[in-house]
Amino acid sequence: MASILTSLGRTVAAGFVLLLVLLVLFGSNVDPTNSGWLRFAFRWLHVMFGVMWIGLLWYFNFVQIPSMPKIPDEQKPAIGKVIAPTALFWFRFSAMFTVAAGLITAVINGYAHQAFTLQPEFRAIGIGMWLALIMAFNVWFIIWPNQKKALGIVAVEADAKAKAARLAMLTSRVNTLLSVPMLYMMVAQQNGGL
Numbered sequence: 001m002a003s004i005l006t007s008l009g010r011t012v013a014a015g016f017v018l019l020l021v022l023l024v025l026f027g028s029n030v031d032p033t034n035s036g037w038l039r040f041a042f043r044w045l046h047v048m049f050g051v052m053w054i055g056l057l058w059y060f061n062f063v064q065i066p067s068m069p070k071i072p073d074e075q076k077p078a079i080g081k082v083i084a085p086t087a088l089f090w091f092r093f094s095a096m097f098t099v100a101a102g103l104i105t106a107v108i109n110g111y112a113h114q115a116f117t118l119q120p121e122f123r124a125i126g127i128g129m130w131l132a133l134i135m136a137f138n139v140w141f142i143i144w145p146n147q148k149k150a151l152g153i154v155a156v157e158a159d160a161k162a163k164a165a166r167l168a169m170l171t172s173r174v175n176t177l178l179s180v181p182m183l184y185m186m187v188a189q190q191n192g193g194l
């Protein structure tokens with residue numbers, strides 16, 4: 001067991017193996033050749049990626065940003081040079097895969113157009129999708145380019161660095177704000193929440 005849990009890769013693989021065992025034992029609906037099950041599988045992948053994305057967004061806002069002023073200057077590079085770049089890597093790619101799996105889900109369920117045009121039957125998921133797309137845009141085109149300057153991955157003057165850090169922080173706050181209605185709308189579509 002320790003040989004599994006001391007490796008992140010093996011731990012995640014073990015999670016998938018456990019899922020497989022549970023599906024073999026109890027999965028009476030599981031059929032990869034069935035389009036109904038495949039549509040479900042994309043929804044599941046979408047939620048997995050989404051949890052990682054929003055989990056990291058909330059980690060930045062609830063943990064990392066408020067902790068920075070309490071960390072002595074000589075220890076700050078541990079966050080800026082080690083933790084933040086790794087967190088940002090998983091953050092932006094989980095955002096990308098959430099969007100991809102979400103769009104695929106909408107397309108293979110046949111309601112992407114109705115959702116994007118906010119037709120009454122798909123208004124909840126449509127609003128959720130628009131909010132999440134704005135958030136993904138912010139991740140890739142505002143937060144990440146500015147974080148590269150703030151973390152010194154791209155060299156800029158001290159003044160520009162401070163401005164970039166502030167813009168990245170405020171945009172991350174915007175995404176935290178949007179995450180509340182976005183998640184409500186995502187879950188509302190299946191469950192009559194709107």
Ligand code: HEM
Nearest residue numbers: 047050051099102103105106125129132133186187189190
């Ligand atoms: C642009 C990005 C996104 C798109 C295009 C998108 C699209 C979708 C679609 C099409 C569904 C299926 C709705 C249905 O048929 O009931 C869905 C469900 C869902 N999404 Fe998203 N989504 C996005 C971002 C997110 C994010 C960031 C999260 C965060 C965790 C998330 C969490 C969920 C959840 C929990 C469900 C409910 C699954 C269910 O009730 O079966 N989505 N999304």
